[in-house]
Amino acid sequence: xxxxxxxxxxxxxxxxxxxxxxxxxxxxxxxxxxxxxxxxxxxxxxxxxxxxxxxxxxxxxxxxxxxxxxxxxxxxxxxxxxxxxxxxxxxxxxxxxxxxxxxxxxxxxxxxxxxxxxxxxxxxxxxxxxxxxxxxxxxxxxxxxxxxxxxxxxxxxxxxxxxxxxxxxxxxxxxxxxxxxxxxxxxxxxxxxxxxxxxxxxxxxxxxxxxxxxxxxxxxxxxxxxxxxxxxxxxxxxxxxxx
Numbered sequence: 001x002x003x004x005x006x007x008x009x010x011x012x013x014x015x016x017x018x019x020x021x022x023x024x025x026x027x028x029x030x031x032x033x034x035x036x037x038x039x040x041x042x043x044x045x046x047x048x049x050x051x052x053x054x055x056x057x058x059x060x061x062x063x064x065x066x067x068x069x070x071x072x073x074x075x076x077x078x079x080x081x082x083x084x085x086x087x088x089x090x091x092x093x094x095x096x097x098x099x100x101x102x103x104x105x106x107x108x109x110x111x112x113x114x115x116x117x118x119x120x121x122x123x124x125x126x127x128x129x130x131x132x133x134x135x136x137x138x139x140x141x142x143x144x145x146x147x148x149x150x151x152x153x154x155x156x157x158x159x160x161x162x163x164x165x166x167x168x169x170x171x172x173x174x175x176x177x178x179x180x181x182x183x184x185x186x187x188x189x190x191x192x193x194x195x196x197x198x199x200x201x202x203x204x205x206x207x208x209x210x211x212x213x214x215x216x217x218x219x220x221x222x223x224x225x226x227x228x229x230x231x232x233x234x235x236x237x238x239x240x241x242x243x
Contacts, residue, residue, distance in 0.1 A: 002206070002240050004127035004181050006172055007153065008190030009140060011213035013114045013130075013233070014147050018107035027100040028052050034099045035085075039092060043085045052079040052100075059135070067168045069159035072097050072135040094138070101139045110147040111212060117233040118152035124237065129175045130156040133195060137161035166190075167199030176203070187240060189230070193221040206243055208236070 007013055031052075032045035055078045059070030073093055080089050089096075122128055130153045134140045137160040143149075144156050155178055159165040162174060176183055183204035190196025191210045200207030201224070209226040210233070228239045 001185065002126070002187050002243055003185040004129070004176070004179050004187075005121060005236075005240065006175050006186060006188045006200075006205075007128065007130045008166075008188075008192070008196050008210070009130055009132035009134070009143065010108070011191040012189060012196075012210040013118075013149060014108045014110050014143060015213060016107055017109060018103075023103045023107055024053060024056070025049070026103045030102065031096050031100040035089060035092070035096060039088075041086055041089055041092075043080075043089065044083050047083040048079060048085065051082050052076060055079045055082075056135070063133075063135075063159075063165055067165045068163055069133070069135065069165050071160045072100070072139075075135070076100075097136060098138070101136060101142075105139070105142060105146060108143055108147065110149070111233055113232060113234040115148055115152070117236055118149065120237055121240075122152050126240070127179050127181070128153050129179070131162075131166065131171045131175060132156075132158045133165050134158045134160050166192075166195040167202055169199065169203040172199060172203035172205060176205075187227070187243060189236065193224040193226070197226045198224050208239060 028049040032048045035041045035043055036045055052075060055075040059075045063070045076093050076097060118128060132140050137158045140158040141156060144153065155175060164170045172188060176186055187206040187208060188196055188200035189208045189210055191213050197207035197209055206227040209229045211229050211231050227243060230236055230239055
């Protein structure tokens with residue numbers, strides 16, 4: 001019998017409605033402008049923009065290979081060091097990243113049936129939690145709050161906060177331990193085969209593929225089979241009852 005559900009966040013409970021590259025660049029430009037105009041710190045703004053974007057891409061590649069997160073804080077500090085920014089910029093990293101992530105936050109919205117589904121599942125007695133692969137834990141927590149998910153999810157963890165990235169089993173074992181539930185009583189709901197579903201299997205849990213987001217299927221991941229596929233969040237109560 002399933003007693004707990006661990007959700008992914010992006011493209012599972014919330015969806016992105018803009019061009020990713022444009023949003024990232026807009027955030028980097030706003031951050032560089034903030035350093036220069038708001039904090040009156042002289043730095044090479046174009047160099048910061050390009051270097052930070054490059055550091056983010058390099059960090060993502062490393063994180064995918066090692067399954068350990070490279071945080072946005074690490075990427076920004078590396079970028080500031082490479083462009084030889086004044087030392088005062090280092091103390092403002094968290095505030096600068098909040099500026100950087102603002103366009104991304106605005107581009108996310110909850111799936112139409114997300115809150116109602118969480119409410120229904122909680123009412124049926126399931127424990128509900130979240131683990132998101134993300135480079136900034138504060139961003140994840142703000143997105144949970146902004147999209148009205150906080151009342152239904154506890155805990156809400158991220159790879160930036162915990163270090164491990166899915167599909168490492170530690171990501172799910174952490175929540176299982178918090179709840180005091182065995183892995184066979186937990187199910188993972190997420191949109192990626194190689195992170196969410198494989199991670200669930202690594203931890204001895206069932207995995208349900210959230211298929212609301214149209215994404216190309218990677219041939220290398222076709223061998224990873226979920227226990228079920230949900231084309232809408234609203235069908236989760238029925239699916240989980242049958243596991």
